[in-house]
Amino acid sequence: MIDFDVALAAPLALRARVRAQSGWLGLLGHSGVGKSTLLRALAGLNPAARRLRVDDRAVTPAALARRVSLVSQTPALIDHWTVARHLRRVARHHQAADLAGELIGNLGIDGLRHLYPPQLSGGQRRRVALALALLRRPRLLLLDEPFSALDDDSRHRLYPKLQALTRRLGCDVVLVAHQIEDIARLCDQVAILEPDGVSYCGALLPGLRRYQGQASSCSVLLGEALSGQAETGLLPVAFGGRTLWVRTPRLPPAGTPVRLLLHADDVALSVAELEGVSLMNQLPARITGVTVQASGVLVECLCERQSIQARVTGLSQARLGLREGGRVVLLFKASAVSLLTEF
C-alpha cells in the first residue's frame, strides 16, 4: 500500500494525498507543479514540512529518511568517498552486505568501484545511486527522472532488473519521469499532481488518458502478441478485431498481453483507406474530439474501443473537414509504434 499525505508551505505551497496499491506508482504533472519537491519531502529532506503522514500516521522527517530512499535527478554522493566506500559503508550501516553483490552485478557498477563521484558520468552516477538506495532496503523508493541520462539500450536492460529487484525487496516505488513511455512501461497506477493537489490517483490507462487530454500527445494501446517472424522484425498484435503491426527487435511469445505506445505526431489521417502505400497500419476510427493547440490540432479518435490521438495542422483539418463524430482512417508505420512491455 502506498499511502501518504503531505502539506508544504516552502519552497512552494503543496498538498498531496495519495492512496494506491503496492507496486509502482507513476507521478505525472507539469513541470514546476512540485513533483520533485514532493519527493524530497517524502524522503524527509524538507524539515519545514507542515504535514507528513504515511500509512495514516504522522511521521517526522528523520523517521521518513530512515525508511525511504530517494534517487534524485542529480543524485547526491559524497565527493571524497569512492564508489566502493559508499557501498561498503551503506551496506555495513544497514546490515546489507549480502545484497551488495547482487546489486553491483545487476546495475553494472562493478567497474566503477575505484572511482570518485566527480569522475562518474550522469548515467553512472544514477546507477550507483540506485544501488545505494536499494541497499538500504527501503519501504518506499522514490525515483526522480532516474533514466533520463541513460541511452535506450541501457534503459531496456535496466527496467526488468529494477522491477524484479523492487518486487523481491518488497519495496513500493513512486516514479517521476519526463517520458510518459517510462511510466507506461513500469507503472500499473498513476497519480496526477496539479497545483491544488492530486487530481487523479488510480489505474494507469485512464490516468494517462486524462493527463494527455490536458497536455501531451501519445496513446497507450493494449493488445495481445500474435506469433511474429523474427527475420522481418515485425510483430503482429491483436487489437480488438484487427491486427496492428509493430516493428521490434525482440519478439514476445504469442499470447503475451502487450502495451504499445504511439505518439500523436506519428499518426496521419485520411478520409479513406489507401492502396499502394508502404504504411503497415490503417485503422478506421471515429473522431471523438478535436482540440486546437498552439502546436497544431489534436484529434482524439476511438478505434476498437481504445483511444488514439493524432496531431495534424490546422490546414489539414480544414481540408479534410475533421469534426467530432466524423469518420477517418488512422495511418502510421509499424516503426512508429513502440512496444512497452518487458518479457
Next chain:
Amino acid sequence: MPWLASGDAQALLLTVKLAATTTVILVALCLPLAWLLVRRDPRGRGLIQSLVMLPLVLPPTVLGYYLLVAFSPAHPPGSWLARLFDQQLAFSFSGILIGSLIYSLPFAFRPLEAALQQRGPALDEAGRVLGFPAWYRFLFIVIPGIWPALVSAALLCFAHTLGEFGVVLMIGGNIPGETRVLSVALFEHVEQMNYQAANRLALTMMAMAVVTVLLSGHRHDRF
C-alpha cells in the same frame, strides 16, 4: 654554544605548547559551534558571529587588560575561576591559555564557518539520503569533506598564537617556564640590548611563520 640559550629554548617549548593547546581546543570547539550556526541558523546568529569576530579588531592590550581585571581574585568572576582552576589565573599558563583562546578565536572560527556554510549542507544531505544518522554525517562525512579548510584553520590559529604578545604581556607577565613565550623573550632581549640573542629568536620565529604559511598554502584536496 647552542643556537638558542636555554632560557630561550624553554620559551620556544612553552610557545609551541601554548599554540598547540590553543589550536586543538579552538578547532574542537569551533567545529560544532559553526555547524550548529550553519544548520540551525538561529535568530542570534549575526550577534554570535560579531562577538566571535570582536578579538580581531580589539587591541590585544585592551583584551589583556579586561582579562586581567576579570582574573582578579578579589571579586567574581576571578574568585570563581581561581577556585575552579585551583590557582590564580593571572600570571599563569592557564591564564595565558584562556587569553589565547579568545585572541585566536576568529582565526579558527571564520574559515571553518565559511567552509561548512559552503559545502556542509550538500554533504549532510548526501549522507542523509544514504540513511546515516546526524552524528555519523557530521563526524565522517562533513568534517572530512572540509578537511582542507580545517587544516588551514588549524595552521592559521597556530601561527597566530605563536606571535601573540600584547595579551600575554598584560595577563602573563614574564615568568620563565610559565608565561615567558617567544615574543616576550624577544622583547626582553631587545630591551637589554642583547641583539645577537634577539636576532636568533627573531629568525627562529620567522622560519616558523614561513613554514606555517607554506603548509597552509598547500592544497589538501585529495580526489
